Amino acid sequence: MIRVGLVVNPVAGLGGRVGLQGSDGEAVQQRARELGARPRAGTRARAALSELAARGADVELLAAPGVLGARWAAGAGWPHRVVPVAPSSETGSAECADSAVLRPGSPRLGVVPPARRAPGSGVGTRAPDAGHVHDAGRPGAPRTTAADTVAAVRALRDAGVRLLLFAGGDGTARDVYDALGGDTELTVLGIPTGVKMHSAVFSVNPRAAGEVAAVYGREEGGVPTRRAEVMDRDEAALRQGRVTARLYGWLPVPFVPARLQQRKTGGTVLSPDAVGGIAREVREAAQRLPGAGSRGPLLVLGPGTTTQALAAALGAEVGPTGVSALVPGGGTAEVVARNAGGDALLDLVRAGRPALVALSPVGGQGFLLGRGNQQLGPEVIRAAGGAARVLVVCTESKLAALGGRPLLVDSGDDALDAELTGYRPVITGRGALTMYRVTI
Amino acid sequence: MSDARRQGAAEPTREDARVAPKPALRRFHQARWDEKLIFELSTPGQRGIEVPAPEPEVAAAVGDVAAALPDALRRGTPPALPELGQQQVLRHYLRLSQENLGADLNVDVGQGTCTMKYSPKVNDSFVRDPRVAEAHPLQDASTVQGLLEIMYRLEGLLREVSGMDRVSLQPAAGSSAIWTNVAMIRAYFAARGEAEQRDTVITSSFSHPSNAACAKTAGYRVITLPPDADGYPDIEALRAAAGPRTAALLITNPEDTGIYNPRIEEFVRLVHEAGGLCAYDQANANGILGITRAREAGFDLCHFNLHKTFSTPHACGGPAAGACGVTEELAPYLPRPTVEFDGERYRLEHDRPDSVGSVRPFYGVVPNLVRAYAWIMSLGAEGLREAAEVAVLNNNYLLSRIREIPGVSVPYAQSRPRVEQVRYSWERLHADTGVHSEEIGLRAADFGTHYWTSHHPYTVPEPMTLEPTESYSRADLDEYAAILAEVAREAYEDPDVVRTAPHRSTVHRAREDTLESAATWAVTWRAYRRKVLGEDGA
Numbered sequence: 001m002i003r004v005g006l007v008v009n010p011v012a013g014l015g016g017r018v019g020l021q022g023s024d025g026e027a028v029q030q031r032a033r034e035l036g037a038r039p040r041a042g043t044r045a046r047a048a049l050s051e052l053a054a055r056g057a058d059v060e061l062l063a064a065p066g067v068l069g070a071r072w073a074a075g076a077g078w079p080h081r082v083v084p085v086a087p088s089s090e091t092g093s094a095e096c097a098d099s100a101v102l103r104p105g106s107p108r109l110g111v112v113p114p115a116r117r118a119p120g121s122g123v124g125t126r127a128p129d130a131g132h133v134h135d136a137g138r139p140g141a142p143r144t145t146a147a148d149t150v151a152a153v154r155a156l157r158d159a160g161v162r163l164l165l166f167a168g169g170d171g172t173a174r175d176v177y178d179a180l181g182g183d184t185e186l187t188v189l190g191i192p193t194g195v196k197m198h199s200a201v202f203s204v205n206p207r208a209a210g211e212v213a214a215v216y217g218r219e220e221g222g223v224p225t226r227r228a229e230v231m232d233r234d235e236a237a238l239r240q241g242r243v244t245a246r247l248y249g250w251l252p253v254p255f256v257p258a259r260l261q262q263r264k265t266g267g268t269v270l271s272p273d274a275v276g277g278i279a280r281e282v283r284e285a286a287q288r289l290p291g292a293g294s295r296g297p298l299l300v301l302g303p304g305t306t307t308q309a310l311a312a313a314l315g316a317e318v319g320p321t322g323v324s325a326l327v328p329g330g331g332t333a334e335v336v337a338r339n340a341g342g343d344a345l346l347d348l349v350r351a352g353r354p355a356l357v358a359l360s361p362v363g364g365q366g367f368l369l370g371r372g373n374q375q376l377g378p379e380v381i382r383a384a385g386g387a388a389r390v391l392v393v394c395t396e397s398k399l400a401a402l403g404g405r406p407l408l409v410d411s412g413d414d415a416l417d418a419e420l421t422g423y424r425p426v427i428t429g430r431g432a433l434t435m436y437r438v439t440i
Numbered sequence: 441m442s443d444a445r446r447q448g449a450a451e452p453t454r455e456d457a458r459v460a461p462k463p464a465l466r467r468f469h470q471a472r473w474d475e476k477l478i479f480e481l482s483t484p485g486q487r488g489i490e491v492p493a494p495e496p497e498v499a500a501a502v503g504d505v506a507a508a509l510p511d512a513l514r515r516g517t518p519p520a521l522p523e524l525g526q527q528q529v530l531r532h533y534l535r536l537s538q539e540n541l542g543a544d545l546n547v548d549v550g551q552g553t554c555t556m557k558y559s560p561k562v563n564d565s566f567v568r569d570p571r572v573a574e575a576h577p578l579q580d581a582s583t584v585q586g587l588l589e590i591m592y593r594l595e596g597l598l599r600e601v602s603g604m605d606r607v608s609l610q611p612a613a614g615s616s617a618i619w620t621n622v623a624m625i626r627a628y629f630a631a632r633g634e635a636e637q638r639d640t641v642i643t644s645s646f647s648h649p650s651n652a653a654c655a656k657t658a659g660y661r662v663i664t665l666p667p668d669a670d671g672y673p674d675i676e677a678l679r680a681a682a683g684p685r686t687a688a689l690l691i692t693n694p695e696d697t698g699i700y701n702p703r704i705e706e707f708v709r710l711v712h713e714a715g716g717l718c719a720y721d722q723a724n725a726n727g728i729l730g731i732t733r734a735r736e737a738g739f740d741l742c743h744f745n746l747h748k749t750f751s752t753p754h755a756c757g758g759p760a761a762g763a764c765g766v767t768e769e770l771a772p773y774l775p776r777p778t779v780e781f782d783g784e785r786y787r788l789e790h791d792r793p794d795s796v797g798s799v800r801p802f803y804g805v806v807p808n809l810v811r812a813y814a815w816i817m818s819l820g821a822e823g824l825r826e827a828a829e830v831a832v833l834n835n836n837y838l839l840s841r842i843r844e845i846p847g848v849s850v851p852y853a854q855s856r857p858r859v860e861q862v863r864y865s866w867e868r869l870h871a872d873t874g875v876h877s878e879e880i881g882l883r884a885a886d887f888g889t890h891y892w893t894s895h896h897p898y899t900v901p902e903p904m905t906l907e908p909t910e911s912y913s914r915a916d917l918d919e920y921a922a923i924l925a926e927v928a929r930e931a932y933e934d935p936d937v938v939r940t941a942p943h944r945s946t947v948h949r950a951r952e953d954t955l956e957s958a959a960t961w962a963v964t965w966r967a968y969r970r971k972v973l974g975e976d977g978a
Contacts, residue, residue: 051874054936207874400897404667423680425663431656434645434664435677 002217004059005161006049006080007152009168009175010067010144012041012194026145041193042072044206045167048191049076051210052217059217062159064152068144072167085148085155146175153179163187163216163254165209169194170232173201174248177230182249182321187225189213189253198231198365201253216254225252227305227320229362231372247303247362247372250320274395275306277430279313282358282391283328289354298336298353299326300345300384302373306360306393311335323375327353342375346383355384358391366402368392368438369420370410378413387419392426392436399426399434406437414440465919465926468888469944471538478532479965482522488529520965539946541890543754547916549838550884550891552861552905553648553696555724555748557831560818563751563811572810577802581787587806588786592779594813595763601824602722602742603735604765610775610804614723615650617743617762618690621719622658623796624741624766624773625688628717631794638687638716644673646695646863649895651721660687667899671697671852678710686716693720693737694727696894696905697851698835698858708738717741717770725749726909727832727860730825734765741766750812761808775799830910831860834917838862838908841921845928847872851900861907863900870902875931875938877902882949883930883941887923 014032052059053076061080063069073080149168153176156164164186166176173190180186190202191209203209216223227250286297299314301307301324308320315332318324322339325348337348349355357380362372368390369376381390392407409420417440425433494502506514524532548556566572575584591609598607611617622641629635641655644665652662663681668674673691682689689711694700701707708718720734720742726749734742746752747760754760766774772794780789788803819827839862842848847869850862866877881891881904894903908917931938942948954960962968969975 055939205871205874211874397897399666400899403901404669404899423674423677425681428664431661432652432664433662434666435674435681436666437674437677 001058001060002163003159003161004052004061004213004217005083005153005156005159005164006045006061006063006069006073007149007156007164007166007176008041008045008064008067008069008072009149009166009172009193010039010041012039012168012172014039041167042067044193045069045072045165045191046076047206048165048167048203048210048213049073049078051207052076052213053078053210055211055214057214057217059163059213062156062161064156068148068152083152083155083159085152146171146178149175150179157184157186161186163189163213165189165191165213167191167193167206170199170230173199173230173251174232176201177249177251180251182251182319184251187216187252187254198229198371200228201230201251212254224255226255227251227308228253229304229320229372231362247321250305274429275309276313277432278306278393278395278427279310280430281427282310282356282393283314285391286328286354286356289356291354295353296327296329298348298351298355299328299333300324300349300355300357300376300380301326302357302359302362302368302376304360304362306395306398307358310358310393323373340375342377342380345375345380349380349383356389356391357381357384358393360393361398361402361407365408366405367408367410370408370412374412376411378411378416381411381416382413387416390420392424392438394426394428396428396432396434399428399436406439409438409440465887465923467944468886470541470885470946471535472946473535473539475532475535475539477965477968478522478524478529481524481528481532484523486523486525486528488524488526541885541888546889547912547920548889549906549908549912549917549920550881550889550904552863552892552894552907553724554754554892555726555745555860555907555909556754556911557726557748557751557909558911559751559753559811560815563814566810566814567807572807575806582785585786587810588779588788589781590813591803591806591809592781592786594809594816595779597813597816598744598763598765600821601725601729601733602744602765603733604742605768606771606774606778607763607765608774608778609761609763609809610798610800611743611762611764612800612805613747613760613762614648614743614745615654615762616799617723617745617764618648618650618654618719618721619657620762620764620775620796620799621741621743621766622654622660622688622690623799624764624770625717625719626658626660627773627794627796628770629687634715638685640681640685641688641690642678642681642686642711642716643690644692644695645899646671646673646697647690647692647721648696648723651690651692655688655690661685667697667852669852671695671699672701672703673707675703675706675710678707682710682714682716684715686711686714688717688719690719690721692723694859694861696861697853697863697900698727698861698907699853699856700728700859704737712738719743723748724860724907726907727828727835729828730821731828735767740770746808746812751815752808752811759805759808761805761812777803779803827910828860831908832857834908834910834912835860835862835906837914838906838917838921841917842906842924845921845925846932847928848904848924860909861905863894864904864906865900866902866904869928869931873931873935875935877904879938879941880904880924880927880931883927883938884923885942886944887926889920889923 011029014029014037061073061078062083063073063080064085065082068085070080070082149172153164157180166172166188168190172194176188188201189209189212191206192202203212230248230251232248282299286292286299289297301311301318303321303323305320308318311318311324311326314326314328316326316335318335318338323345324335325337325340326333326335337344357376359368361368365371409417411417421438421440423435424438426436428434543556571586575587581588595607595609599605608620611620626635629638639661640663641660642663642665643651645667652664655662665673665677665681689707691707693704711718717740718738720737720739722734722742723745725744729749742765744750744763745760746763747754752761773796775798776792776795777788777790778792780787816824836857839858842864843850847866849865849868851865866880870876877893881893884890891904891906894900894905927938960971962971
């Protein structure tokens with residue numbers, strides 16, 4: 001039996017239905033309430049838990065107190081323990097809490113019996129809507145802030161959970177990331193309830209989160225994890241009419257690709273060989289560059305787990321965030337820059353080595369340039385030799401997950417964007433390309 | 441429970457004894473024998489046949505037979521084979537056969553892209569004829585004139601069906617035939633001095649993955665064309681991909697979506713203009729027999745799977761049969777030998793200097809060639825076309841029935857009919873209920889049938905691919921649609937039942953993750969002992 005933690009950002013998604021494009025910040029939340037917004041994070045979290053229960057998972061559920069978790073767990077027909085959380089200084093003690101909150105250091109843990117399941121409230125049917133839960137979003141009702149989320153996440157981590165389910169949007173994902181740090185070993189999974197969903201840490205819908213958690217519980221943590229992007233829009237820029245997204249970091253999420261695959265022929269959904277094949281293609285392309293023989297080519301890698309794995313396959317260790325630069329050799333590669341800024345990259349590219357830039361779409365939105373990798377500005381791409389020196393790398397399954405949507409560029413330079421658009425070969429494996437559309 | 445009992449009657453009545461009517465949907469239940477592996481059933485010393493010892497005078501006359509074997513051919517240890525009596529062996533395999541859901545047991549329309557049509561049993565009787573069953577591949581051609589005539593005439597029939605100039609019957613199956621076509625393409629460009637320049641093969645997302653795999657195996661770089669918004673391979677992507685490096689386009693039409701690509705001639709023209717060849721993957725030609733031909737669409741090569749369109753058994757990965765058709769220009773590269781006829785005698789022609797060589801020992805899978813020949817001859821040209829028309833009719837009838845089921849959609853090209861199969865999507869049902877397509881397929885097994893989703897990656901979300909062929913009756917198709925409708929109803933009303941299916945199968949669910957890694961899969965007894973039983977040194 002493994003411990004699964006639940007934390008809910010009860011105000012996540014508050015702004016969405018009333019057209020505010022987000023819910024971050026008290027002012028926006030207040031405006032959302034005035035416009036009649038009703039939170040839905042809790043009911044969606046409950047749907048995920050109902051799914052977990054229905055799948056008969058052998059897990060021990062630990063919930064943050066009150067509207068931060070326990071209130072929604074209680075409605076899901078699932079026994080849980082409440083983990084005490086220190087109240088944040090911003091909200092005061094009682095507002096985010098209800099009677100189940102325990103003070104830090106308390107030896108007691110509240111054990112809440114599962115609610116009786118009503119006949120016909122089977123798995124997958126929408127959880128009955130208990131009227132009181134909406135109180136969280138009404139004027140005068142409990143308010144929570146990012147600090148509450150951070151505190152709750154840390155309390156659950158310290159209580160020994162192996163999988164953390166959090167209900168929220170991109171802002172909540174950032175809070176989880178802030179609480180755990182990028183190096184965390186704790187596997188997390190987002191129950192999508194927010195307005196903004198740029199991050200790749202969310203399941204496709206709330207029930208899928210419960211389903212994945214059940215698999216995770218059944219396999220006693222034997223499910224592999226992968227690092228997924230935590231991204232968020234730049235809210236201030238958005239309200240000025242510019243859509244930009246920033247990449248904040250990576251968190252480990254369970255890797256459960258197709259759950260119960262039925263296949264006609266062999267071949268896994270995501271062949272581990274694919275990235276190795278991509279790496280060989282990229283290395284050979286770099287070595288074919290004019291002048292590469294004498295000086296050794298420079299390979300600039302955009303952020304992402306694909307490019308990180310690509311670097312590893314070339315024998316270099318770089319993080320998944322930031323832009324790095326390598327000089328690939330036979331079995332190893334020399335790392336000449338990690339987390340490089342725009343100026344440093346420009347200096348490197350202008351230093352005389354022939355350069356290639358390898359990019360992978362970031363964050364499930366299909367962006368190649370302009371989201372999460374702004375340090376790769378148009379001047380860097382131009383110095384490297386322009387669009388002809390840009391390689392796009394992506395596994396077949398990630399491309400298929402785009403559902404036919406094109407890859408996107410927004411480099412900030414219209415002329416460069418025009419050069420990059422059209423049909424470009426995407427390297428998907430050894431000797432394997434997909435001719436894919438790139439648009440602005 | 442009978443109505444009488446439900447109403448509180450205490451004693452059984454004559455009503456109770458009445459035989460209940462058959463349910464609308466069959467409640468299939470598969471056999472479960474918990475049968476051990478045959479190696480585990482072994483008892484040392486048991487034999488199927490006790491061969492009597494030779495008479496002393498025979499033994500004396502023959503001497504030590506084993507001594508006549510060269511040392512290099514002798515085993516150091518006897519083979520580790522199971523030792524069982526005949527009855528135990530028969531019982532073992534009959535039990536295993538009951539734990540199966542074979543093509544002759546169920547309404548097998550769910551294995552889309554596989555063309556699971558009926559394999560007429562009468563054709564097996566020809567194969568069991570001693571003149572086929574007991575022929576040896578090294579017999580002199582003069583003693584197998586009848587078999588050679590069948591092969592020669594089958595080639596002629598397939599030339600007519602495809603419009604191509606020559607056909608090889610040697611490939612062992614579909615992928616083997618694609619490989620043969622790729623090998624001929626490679627040989628063609630090598631002969632023209634363009635082998636190095638033309639290093640790229642183009643295919644499409646919804647063509648069979650064997651096209652990309654065979655091209656890669658032959659050393660080609662592969663460019664895949666994704667589908668456009670209507671589901672056709674993106675012609676603009678082809679324009680961007682085709683060029684001086686293009687060796688060939690390997691493409692299916694209709695693709696796995698069942699949508700016929702009306703611009704196929706334009707695809708062929710673009711590749712020809714770039715100097716490449718075009719190979720038509722007609723593994724499944726069941727919807728277009730007698731209606732369109734590879735030649736008229738401009739293709740240089742094509743291939744058929746005789747175990748799909750031409751009714752021979754699929755054989756579960758065992759020997760099937762493929763046929764490659766080519767234009768005169770590519771005929772020199774066909775596998776050898778070819779079957780030739782001089783007006784009097786049939787002979788095998790091995791002297792083909794430009795041939796890609798043999799792709800299968802001897803002449804291919806001859807029993808399946810006999811079956812395919814018999815099937816075509818039993819139908820005639822009009823019959824072939826009628827088979828295609830009924831297959832398309834069946835498919836569009838099933839499509840209309842499936843469309844009535846809540847939660848199903850039919851992606852792409854909404855206004856166009858489908859040819860021989862349809863790739864459906866349960867995306868909406870999944871969004872509504874959380875139930876996956878795979879789970880619906882598993883629940884269908886409780887009603888005695890099943891379906892296949894699609895190749896990976898899932899370009900169509902929550903996919904299901906159905907191909908009813910001409911073999912199934914309207915009642916069969918109605919039953920199949922009713923099963924899916926019932927499972928969809930369950931998904932909406934009681935999704936637990938579907939998610940935890942199958943409930944009436946031999947095993948509940950296989951641990952597919954154990955098949956993902958060489959560290960856990962065990963396909964031999966020795967691997968099973970080592971990996972599953974943990975025996976060292978096994």
